Amino acid sequence: MAKVKDTSISSRIFDVMIWLVMAFMLIICVVPFVYMIALSLSSAKAIINGKVSFWPVELNLEAYSKIFTYPNFFRAYGNTIFYTVVGTSIALVMTILFAYPLSKSYLKGHGFFTKLVIFSMYFSGGLIPNYLLISSIGLTGTRWAIILPFAISQFNLIILINFFKALPTEIEEAALIDGIGYFGILPRIILPLSTAAIATIGLYYAVFFWNDWFNGLIYLNTPQYPVMLFLRNIVNGTMVVGNASSASADTAMLGISTKSAVIITSTLPIIILYPFLQKYFVKGLTVGSVKG
Amino acid sequence: MKFKEKGNETLQIKLRSPLQRHLFRYWQLYLMMILPFFYFILFKYIPMFGNILAFRRYRPGLGPFGTEWVGLRYFKLFFKDPAFWRAFRNTLTLSVLNIVFSFPLPIIFAIMLNELRNKHFKKIVQTISYMPRFISTVVVIAILSEILSPSSGLLNRFLVDVMHKTPIYFMNDPQYFRPIYIFSGAWQFTGWTAIIYLASITGINSELYEAAEIDGANRFQQIWNVTLPSILPTIMVMLILEVGRLLSLGFEKVLLMYTPANSEVSDIIDTLVYRTGLANQNYSYATAIGLFSGIIGLILVSSANRISRNLTGDGIY
Numbered sequence: 001m002a003k004v005k006d007t008s009i010s011s012r013i014f015d016v017m018i019w020l021v022m023a024f025m026l027i028i029c030v031v032p033f034v035y036m037i038a039l040s041l042s043s044a045k046a047i048i049n050g051k052v053s054f055w056p057v058e059l060n061l062e063a064y065s066k067i068f069t070y071p072n073f074f075r076a077y078g079n080t081i082f083y084t085v086v087g088t089s090i091a092l093v094m095t096i097l098f099a100y101p102l103s104k105s106y107l108k109g110h111g112f113f114t115k116l117v118i119f120s121m122y123f124s125g126g127l128i129p130n131y132l133l134i135s136s137i138g139l140t141g142t143r144w145a146i147i148l149p150f151a152i153s154q155f156n157l158i159i160l161i162n163f164f165k166a167l168p169t170e171i172e173e174a175a176l177i178d179g180i181g182y183f184g185i186l187p188r189i190i191l192p193l194s195t196a197a198i199a200t201i202g203l204y205y206a207v208f209f210w211n212d213w214f215n216g217l218i219y220l221n222t223p224q225y226p227v228m229l230f231l232r233n234i235v236n237g238t239m240v241v242g243n244a245s246s247a248s249a250d251t252a253m254l255g256i257s258t259k260s261a262v263i264i265t266s267t268l269p270i271i272i273l274y275p276f277l278q279k280y281f282v283k284g285l286t287v288g289s290v291k292g
Numbered sequence: 293m294k295f296k297e298k299g300n301e302t303l304q305i306k307l308r309s310p311l312q313r314h315l316f317r318y319w320q321l322y323l324m325m326i327l328p329f330f331y332f333i334l335f336k337y338i339p340m341f342g343n344i345l346a347f348r349r350y351r352p353g354l355g356p357f358g359t360e361w362v363g364l365r366y367f368k369l370f371f372k373d374p375a376f377w378r379a380f381r382n383t384l385t386l387s388v389l390n391i392v393f394s395f396p397l398p399i400i401f402a403i404m405l406n407e408l409r410n411k412h413f414k415k416i417v418q419t420i421s422y423m424p425r426f427i428s429t430v431v432v433i434a435i436l437s438e439i440l441s442p443s444s445g446l447l448n449r450f451l452v453d454v455m456h457k458t459p460i461y462f463m464n465d466p467q468y469f470r471p472i473y474i475f476s477g478a479w480q481f482t483g484w485t486a487i488i489y490l491a492s493i494t495g496i497n498s499e500l501y502e503a504a505e506i507d508g509a510n511r512f513q514q515i516w517n518v519t520l521p522s523i524l525p526t527i528m529v530m531l532i533l534e535v536g537r538l539l540s541l542g543f544e545k546v547l548l549m550y551t552p553a554n555s556e557v558s559d560i561i562d563t564l565v566y567r568t569g570l571a572n573q574n575y576s577y578a579t580a581i582g583l584f585s586g587i588i589g590l591i592l593v594s595s596a597n598r599i600s601r602n603l604t605g606d607g608i609y
Contacts, residue, residue: 014511018407022417025401028479029420032435035446039438050449098328101321108314113325116332123590125339126582127562128569132356133339149335152328182320211428214544218570228430232548235434256444263434270426278419 033264033271040064040260047256063261073262075223076230079143080210080266083226087147087209092202094151095160100186102157103164121154134219145219146212146226153208156201163197164190199280203273210270227266234259346580358576366580376581379564382557383585386470386546387538393474395534397482399527402489403519407511421483432476433548437463440472466554473549477542485530492526493519529600536596539589561585 034054039047040063041056051057067073102113125133130149139145167190175185191198213228220226225233234255315322341357346366348358370376401421408414424432439446440462448459462468500518509517543562550558561581569578 008510011511014407015409018404019410019413021404022408022413025483026417026420029424029483032439035439036435047444050444050453053446094328094331097324101325104318104321107318107321108311113329116329116337120332120336120340122593123340123586124336125342126579126586127565128575128579128582129339129342129345129357130335131570132345132575133335133342136356137334151331151335182318182324186324207426211426211430213428213430214547228428231434232430235430235437256438256441259434260438263431267427267431271423274423274426275419278422 033267036260036263040257040264042257044257063257064265066258067261067265073227073230076225076227077266079224080227083143083146083212084206084209087150088202088205090147091151091153091156091205091209092198095153095157095201095205096186096191096198098152099157099160099164100182100190103161105165117154117157131218140219141221141224143220143224146215147209150208150212150215153204156204159201160194160197163194167193196280199277203277203280207270227262231259231262231266234262343579343583343586345576346583348576350575362576366577367584369577370581370584375559375564376561378556379559379561383539383541383560383562386473386541386557386560389470390474390477390541391531391534394478394481395531397478398485399489399523401482402486402493403515405486405490406493406519407515418483421486423483424480425484427480429542429545429548432480433545436472436476463549464551464553466557469549469554469557473542473545476545488530489523489526492523496522525603528603532596532600532603533593536593537589538592539585 031054038052038054038056041059041061042052043058043060043062046052046057098117101107102110102117104110124130134140134145134149139148171189172185175189180188211228213226213232216224216226216229217232220229345356345358347361347363349360349362351359405414405417408417438444440448442448442459442461447462451457452459460468462472496519500522501514504514504518539561541560541562543560543566546558546560547563547566550563562585565578565582565585568574568581
């Protein structure tokens with residue numbers, strides 16, 4: 001943006017206004033998390049008396065030490081890590097295996113397969129047929145029920161196809177002449193060139209598996225619940241965070257700080273990983289928006 | 293030895309056919325596709341054809357896609373069902389309100405972001421504003437229910453202590469359902485959606501701004517006369533696509549916000565399908581409703597795509 005530098009007073013005022021609105025936007029984005037952190041670190045008494053706003057009052061780690069003693073929470077957290085790691089790995093392999101052949105428009109059937117993918121974005125089976133399919137192939141009640149049906153997202157597939165299409169073909173052609181087949185080219189030449197795109201869709205998949213709760217609700221049994229479903233159930237009041245019988249005078253208020261601690265711990269991995277992956281996904285998104 | 297030669301000969305003869313030569317040359321690529329192709333058939337296309345259940349009666353244990361043909365029976369049933377029409381109205385109302393209030397925000401945000409001269413601050417605002425998109429809906433609703441809690445929530449404490457009003461049970465009160473839905477959606481997606489407009493703004497020829505400046509346009513006039521007209525095609529495409537998605541609301545968020553108290557406004561088509569189908573196990577009836585809204589959705593999206601392609605030469609897929 002090689003704009004001519006405007007230093008007039010009206011332009012300065014304009015700058016200040018923009019700056020204020022943007023600062024307001026920043027605050028709106030961050031404040032909910034600050035409030036949650038403050039609640040999770042405050043004492044139950046301070047929360048009851050309505051003293052906690054954006055800073056912990058009577059700072060203590062009781063809520064955190066509490067949730068880490070709850071076997072339910074630990075199990076749900078472990079489940080989520082499992083679903084995220086296994087789900088993302090399977091999804092990446094499946095998406096790469098489909099995206100690479102689909103990026104070769106000289107392949108016979110290329111048009112058919114592409115249409116197959118695109119039509120399934122417009123029209124889908126809907127909730128009930130999907131549910132009945134999963135139960136009739138015996139996946140209900142197994143961990144695979146919330147992994148396998150989500151192995152390929154068409155949106156991510158299209159991002160990767162467009163990325164592969166934009167790669168230079170010279171090295172690939174040379175490798176083919178040398179007798180290295182496509183099975184060799186894909187891991188040795190294509191994938192090392194595609195780290196940005198793969199990091200992008202990997203992030204999308206990981207976020208999807210980490211955040212999913214609805215599929216867990218309809219397909220899984222309580223011991224298999226992911227942490228987001230655990231959180232939803234304690235917010236709903238259908239599940240007790242820890243021991244139901246330990247009812248004390250301020251159970252409700254203690255509930256608020258533990259709830260906040262669950263919110264923070266279950267979101268933390270995303271917040272921590274996010275700044276590192278940020279540069280990839282914006283790049284990947286703009287690549288993917290080249291219309292296929 | 294002779295046998296081997298003969299084998300080679302037949303192989304060569306066979307490969308004369310162009311299709312066989314093609315398959316022989318690219319068999320590895322086809323092999324890669326087998327598993328993903330099977331995935332699409334099993335998890336996308338079989339459920340799609342499973343919609344046939346809308347026309348058949350479901351009996352437990354007798355296959356997932358129904359037994360005898362009952363024609364349009366379930367469609368006639370739900371067309372007469374006031375609960376369906378309530379859900380239909382709620383879906384449309386919530387969608388339209390959501391577009392009216394949320395659609396302009398990313399455009400305004402992208403334009404303002406572009407006007408920020410401090411590159412460092414711009415980067416920080418971008419990074420932070422994309423983040424809510426990665427937060428689970430469950431977490432968004434959990435945070436909201438704490439901020440809006442009638443006893444200890446931040447907002448109600450402000451209402452009570454500063455404004456001297458009585459606390460409001462926001463999450464349960466039907467009149468606040470739509471504002472909360474729309475506001476939380478804007479909170480989550482304004483920054484993210486702005487990426488598309490930012491990319492479009494970046495593509496504007498900077499000579500246009502220089503010419504406008506020489507003509508004496510101030511920065512607001514430059515936005516109005518250069519930036520906005522330049523990104524208008526993008527805005528049109530986004531708006532048309534948004535209208536195409538009219539029936540597909542954030543089902544999970546609505547389900548999380550649904551309480552018996554606010555059901556008058558919070559029951560949308562998707563939650564109705566969920567309740568009648570999975571909670572009450574009226575599979576065929578729920579499939580019929582789902583299919584009906586799926587077909588309307590298909591018509592809306594494909595015509596939206598066609599319109600945007602005709603207008604701007606740009607569709608999404």
